[in-house]
Amino acid sequence: MQYIPNILFVIALVAGVGYFAKNIRKVIRNIRLGKDVDRTDNKNERLGNMVRIALGQSKMVRRPIAGILHILVYLGFIIINIEMLEIIIDGIIGTHRVFSFLGGFYDFLIGTFELLAITVLAVVIIFWVRRNVIKIKRFWSAEMKGWPKSDGDLILYFEMVLMTLFLVMNAADLQLQQLGAAHYVEAGAYPVSQYIAPFFEGMSTAALIMVERTAWWLHILGILVFLNYLYFSKHLHILLAFPNTYYADLKPKGQMDNLASVTKEVMLMMDPEADPFAAPAEEESDADPEKFGASDVLDLNWVQLLNSYTCTECGRCTSECPANQTGKKLSPRKIMMDTRDRLQEVGANIDKNGSFVDDGKQLLNDYITTEELWACTSCNACVEACPVSISPLSIILDMRRYLVMEQSAAPTDLNNMMSNIENNGAPWPFNQMDRLNWSQE
C-alpha cells in the first residue's frame, strides 16, 4: 500500500513523457517529408545564431517591452524547471525535498525559484492584459480567430496555474515545517510563500498535508499535461526555436535560390551542341518531370516545414508587412499557420493510410489564395521581424513559382511584363536596340 503513490507517479511520468515523445517523433517525421535542402555549412555561424537569437533572445528585444517581459518568463521557466529534478526523484523514491541536505545553497535555490515564480506570474498576467484588455492589434487579426486565440490564452492560464500551485505547495510546506510535522524537514527559503502561509494558520496538520500533497501532485501533473500540450500548440516554439535558428538561411535576405531543375533545362537550351530533336535519355523518360514550385506542403523543403512548426504566431511579421498594413489579404503569419495546419493534415493522412493518399486538397487555394500570394512585395520585412528566423517569403515565392511555371496563372499585367522581357529584354515594351538612346537625349 505504501508504494502506491510512487507507482502512480512513475506511471504518470512514463505516460506523460512517452506520449510527448510519440508526438515529437511525428513532428520530426512530418518535417522530413519536406524536400532536401543543404544546411550543413558554416556550423560555427549557425551555432552563433542559435546562441544569440534563440538562447539570447536577441531579436525579441527589438520590441523592448514585449522582449524584456518574454525574457523574464523564459528565464523563469527554464530555471524553475531545475526544481523538476527534485520533484521527480522525490516522486519516484518517496523522499521529501531530497536535496535539502544542500543547506544554504538549497535555501538559495528555493528562494530564487520563488522570486522567479512570482515574476513569471506577474508577467503572464501582463501578457494576458495585453492580449485581452489592451487588445494589441496583432493578436486580433483575422487568422487569430478560434483555436489560435484560445491557444494563446490557454498557455497563459497554464502558466498562471502552475506558478500558483508551486507557491501554494511551498506555503503549505513552510507551515508544516513550522508546526514540526514529521517528514517535513526544515529547509528552503520562502521569500514569497511566507506571505501565503499565514492563510493556513489554524489548519490541522492533516489538512495541511492534504493541501501540500494536492498542490504537489497537481503541479507535476500540470507540467506533464503542459508538456503534451506543446504538440498541439504554437508553444512548440520553446523547443523548435533552437533548431530553427540554427538551420535558418544564412545568405543575404535578397538572395533567392536559383532552382537547380530550371538551371539544368536552361543550360541544355543554351548549349549549341545539344540536339533539340534527340530522344531524351532513357532514365529521364521514366521519371516524372520535376514539378516547379510548390502547390502543397510536400513541395516545400524541410526547413520551410520546420519554420511552420516553430512559428509562435506572435504576428510581428504581419504587423511589419506593407501589404497587410495597407489592408491587403496577405498576412505572412497566416502563411506559416496554414502551412502547419496543412502539414498536420497530411501527417494525419499518413498515420491513417500508411502513406499519403490524395485527399483532393492542397496548400494552394484550399488554404492560401492567389490573392494573398500576389500581394507580396518581397520586401523581407517579415523575415527581418521574425524573432525566430522564419521566412514566410520563401514559401510565397515557391508558390508563385508553381502558379507561373506550372499553371501559367500570373495576373495579366505580369504576363505582359514577362513577355516584354522575353521579347525585348525589358519589362516594358521598348526595343533593346534603343537602350542607349538616353545618352543622346
Place this chain on the structure above:
Amino acid sequence: MSETVKVPTMAEYMAEGKKPEVLFWVGCAGSFDDRAKKITKAFVKLLHNANVDFAVLGTEESCTGDPAKRAGNEFLFQMQAVTNIEVLNAYEIKKVVTACPHCFNTLKNEYPALGGAYEVMHHTQFLKSLLDEGRLRVQGGKFKGKRITFHDPCYLGRANNVYEAPRELLQKLEVELVEMKRAKRNGLCCGAGGAQMFKEPEPGQKDVNIERTEDALQTKPEIIAAGCPFCNTMMTDGVKNKEKEDSIEVLDVAEMIANAQDL
C-alpha cells in the same frame, strides 16, 4: 540633358583593345524610364567628373531578370541571367556598378551560382568609395542645411544590409538628415518590389506608396532622397497624391551630389 555626354560602350573599348575600370550597369528603368534616365545621366556626370574609366553595355544589356524571378518565373530569369553572363564574361568584366538596387541584388547574389561572379556595387557605395579615395568632391552647395529624409530601398537595405553609404553621402552634402519613424532595417517598402511595379495592387484600403509617403511627410522634409529608380517613382507618385509636389522634391542621392556641384 542639354549637351550629350560621352558614354563609351564595352564594344568600343574592346575595339580599342582597352578595358574600363568598371562597368556601369544601367538597368531597364535607367535606360527607358524618363524619370530614371535623369538619375542615369547625373551618375554619368559624376563618373566623368571623378575621371572614372567606365563603360556601358548599351544595346548588349538586357533585363537582369529580377522582376521575372520575383513573379515566380524562374525559367525566364535564368534565361536572362545566362544570356547576360555570357556577354559579361566575354568582356571579362570584373567590377560592376549600378544605380538600381534590384539589378545590384540580382547581379551580386544570384548570378554567381550561374557562372557570373563579379564585384558588384550600388552607386551609393561606389560614390562613397570615390569620395574616400579623394576622387570625388561632395559639397553642400544648394542643399546645405536642407531638411532631408532618406528612404531605404528594400533591396539595398534589408536585402543586403547597406544602410550607411547613402547616408554618409548625404551627410557630406551638409544637409539636415531626419530619419523616418521606420528606417534602416525597419524601413517600410515603397510598394514596388516583388514585381508589384508592373501590376495593379490587390484590393485593400490604401496603396503602399501612400503609406510610405506619409512616413516621409511626417519628417517635414524639403527633399525625399532615394536610392532606387522604382522607389523614386513610387515616392514621387505619393507626393503628388498628397499634392505636395510644389514643396517636396524626390531626388536620387546621385542627382543631389551632381546638382550640388552644378554639374
